[in-house]
Amino acid sequence: MTGTIEYTRNGLLSVTTEQAGRKEEPSLLAVDPLATRTSELSSADIIRGLAELDGRYSRDELEDTLLETLDLPADAAADLVADLIEAGFLRPADRHGDPTASWEATGWRAALEYHEYVRDYPFIDEAVENSEYEDVEGMETEIMQEYRAREEPPAIYKDYDVDERIELPPIEEAERVTVANALSTSLFGRADSTRDALDARTLSAILYFAFGETGKLQTEHQGPKLRKPVPSGGARHPTEGYVAVFEAMDLPAGIYHYSVRDHALERLPTDTDLEKPLLWGIDSDPAALIGCTSVVERSMWRYREPRTYRVLLHDLGHVLETLRIAARAFGLSTMAGFKFDDAYLEEFFGVDHAEEPLLAYAALSADP
Incomplete structure (x- = not known):
């Protein structure tokens, strides 16, 4: 019945x-x-x-x-x-x-609205039959041509015009760490540091493996793309890195942007006092704080539908996990954080919340 x-x-x-x-x-x-x-x-x-x-x-x-x-x-x-x-x-x-x-009831209405909006959002079929392009890189379609005709793709590098730039040591000078060793020492969660201080050589390697450039790919209608150690949807690589150095052996304290183009630290002019911000869940005293932002227009230009916001978070996850593995491999304690005062830390790193929101940070700690 x-x-x-x-x-x-x-x-x-x-x-x-x-x-x-x-x-x-x-x-x-x-x-x-x-x-x-x-x-x-x-x-x-x-x-x-x-x-x-x-x-x-x-x-x-x-x-x-x-x-x-x-x-x-x-x-x-x-x-x-x-x-x-x-x-x-x-x-x-x-x-x-x-x-x-x-x-x-638990305060997730906005998240649910987004989840439901994109659940069955129609994909744009960008596969064009009888395309004039035959090679793999020629899979850009008429849609990409239309985008390019209207506006150029966003820059693949972010550069600051600054007075002080610190060239980081070449990655070849980093300690040799095998993949097996990196994974075996990278336990889930926080582990105690085995290094007594952060230095430029170690920070150079960590930033390179998480954000650095390994090569370029030139495409027909999307312009150049970067190759990096971390995967990224459509090779858009929206995640950008900033560093607040508090205590390091051979690096002056300050707030920096990591230049992917030059593998260097660009010291940012900021009115923010260099004080360690309150970080929920971080009970250690970090030697440095790596802020992970998302340059949203890099993905927006190519993928013009709201579901793609999920991919920004996937991209961030790849970067954070690589930061964690690299930091542990070089003997540093690391913890990622997602709960923070957005307005304060965005001002701290000098980024705009609409164009380049701060999504997470990674705290690097050494035990003196």
């Missing part, structure tokens, strides 16, 4: 208005990320009726509630319930209840 179907309100519905250049009153729109669609509402009373629905209701109970709330005739209430169900404003509740409720 089939039980009575119960319904819950779609908790992700958001309501907005849109003038759309018309002279009459703006349209009232309900945006539903679960169904990836937007519906025009005939009356604000619908929103008032939905606001009264907080729980699980049978179809009869829905009709009774809307009949009373909106003072509707019985047949009109029944029609409205049918329309709301068809539009996805009311959703069947399974035995576990509204699967989105726990997200909203």
Whole structure:
């Protein structure tokens, strides 16, 4: 015997208005990320009726509630319930209840909205049949040609015009560490340092393996791309590195940008006092702090759909894990952090939160 179907309100519905250049009153729109669609509402009373629905209701109970709330005739209430169900404003509740409720109750509504918006977001098929290009690098398509015709790809390097630049020791001078040794000493989580101080040679190797350039790839319609020790979606490499040096044997304390082009530290002019910021979960006294930002336009230019924001985080993960493995291989304790005062640390490193948000940091510690 089939039980009575119960319904819950779609908790992700958001309501907005849109003038759309018309002279009459703006349209009232309900945006539903679960169904990836937007519906025009005939009356604000619908929103008032939905606001009264907080729980699980049978179809009869829905009709009774809307009949009373909106003072509707019985047949009109029944029609409205049918329309709301068809539009996805009311959703069947399974035995576990509204699967989105726990997200909203725990403060994850914004994350859920993004998750649902991109869950079935259509991909752009960039494979063009009978392309005039035949080699692997010629897989750039007519779409890429259109992008390039409108604007040039973002720069693959970020450079600062600074007065002080410190050339880092060549990577060939770094200690020889085998892959097996690096992985065997890179235990999960934090491990105690076996090195009594941070020096330029060690920092040079760590930055190179996480951010450094190993070569270039020239493409037909996307311009040059960098090759690096870490993988990156589409070779966009949006993750950029900054370093706050607090204590190092042969490096002056200061805030720096790591120049991929020159394998050098560019000392940033900043009004921020060089004090070790409060870092949640870091109980050691770091010798240096590596800030990982994302130059979002590098990925935006190539991948013009919102799902790609996930790839920025995948890229960051590759860099952080490489930082951890390299630091441990050279005897340093390291911990990554994601919980911090965004505004303070973005000012600390001198980056703009919209163009280049700070996503994480890695604290490097030595035990004197």
